[in-house]
Amino acid sequence: MTRDIRIxxxxxxxxxxxxxxxxxxxxxxxxxxxxxEADLALARGRVLHARFLADRVEDPRELELFERAAAFYRELGDARGEGEALFWAGTFHQVVRGDAAAALPALERALALATRTGDLLTMSYALRHLGIAAHITGDLAVARERLEESTRLRWELGFLPGVAANLVGLAHLAAQQDRREDAAALLAEATELAETAEAAGILRQITEARKELALP
Incomplete structure (x- = not known):
């Protein structure tokens, strides 16, 4: 395996x-x-986050790694890297600890840095999770706006699994807004995209959404 050129x-x-x-x-x-070290901390933190999603057991090292990465990137003047690390720190608070209030500053800063540096992927992730935050507080209009913007960026990037994941979220919003036909159409589109991308995890989310929303 080739060693990192910086080493x-x-x-x-x-x-x-x-x-x-x-x-x-x-x-x-x-x-x-x-x-x-910044790159390694970020990568390790993401692996721990994936483990959490699989077994739902918090590992406190996850947040430490993301904060360490953000600090290194900030010291290096790498705004793009800092934005990505801050996004994951915010996601830890939101997803792992269920603390939406603690997540918001990091997610908003991540979006600002990603926007400034043209990091469309991190922008799409930050917008998605800011949309989730708005959904949690009951602001469905803002949640929809942010998820739709995230989805637009993911289409632009050709990130089909990410598009499909967002469509699931938009289907939940549509159902809550009594737009059941729209919700069904969104899940149908999400299914097609997830099958194309061979995204089995997203297909499971779609199946769960259909059951929860009582949609065909």
């Missing part, structure tokens, strides 16, 4: 300093390794 460069800077007597590259080496 390779740190090794070269070490040799230059120790054997060549030139330590001018050590600061660059440290910054590169901070970037590696």
């Amino acid at each position: 390779e460069q740190a090794g070269l800077h070490y040799e230059t300093a120790v054997f060549g007597g030139d330590g001018s590259g050590l600061t660059a080496a440290e910054r590169g390794l901070d970037g590696v």
Whole structure:
């Protein structure tokens, strides 16, 4: 497996300093390794989040990893990375701990940073979870607006499983707004997309939504 180029460069800077007597590259080496640590913390946190979704057992390391990643990215001036890490920190509060109020600042900051840096995928995720937050508080109009914008971005990216997941959420909103025909149509479209993307997890969500909403 190929090693991260930043680790390779740190090794070269070490040799230059120790054997060549030139330590001018050590600061660059440290910054590169901070970037590696940020990426690794974010990746580990996401793995722990996936484990939570599978077994519903909280691992407190998840939030620590996301906050560590955000701090590293912020120190490095990497606004895109910081936005992604903050999104996951907010998602931890919202999904793992069920604390929508604690989630909002991180999700809103994540959306602002992702928008500034043109990170459409993180924008779509932040909008989705801000839509969920609005849904929880009963603001169905805002929830629909945010989910629809998230869905538009996911279509633009060709992120079909993500589109399908959003359509499930929009179907729930439609049912609550007495738009049952729209809800059924949204679930039918979600099914087609999930089957195309071979997204078995989303197909299970669609089946559960049909039962919950009493739709064909």
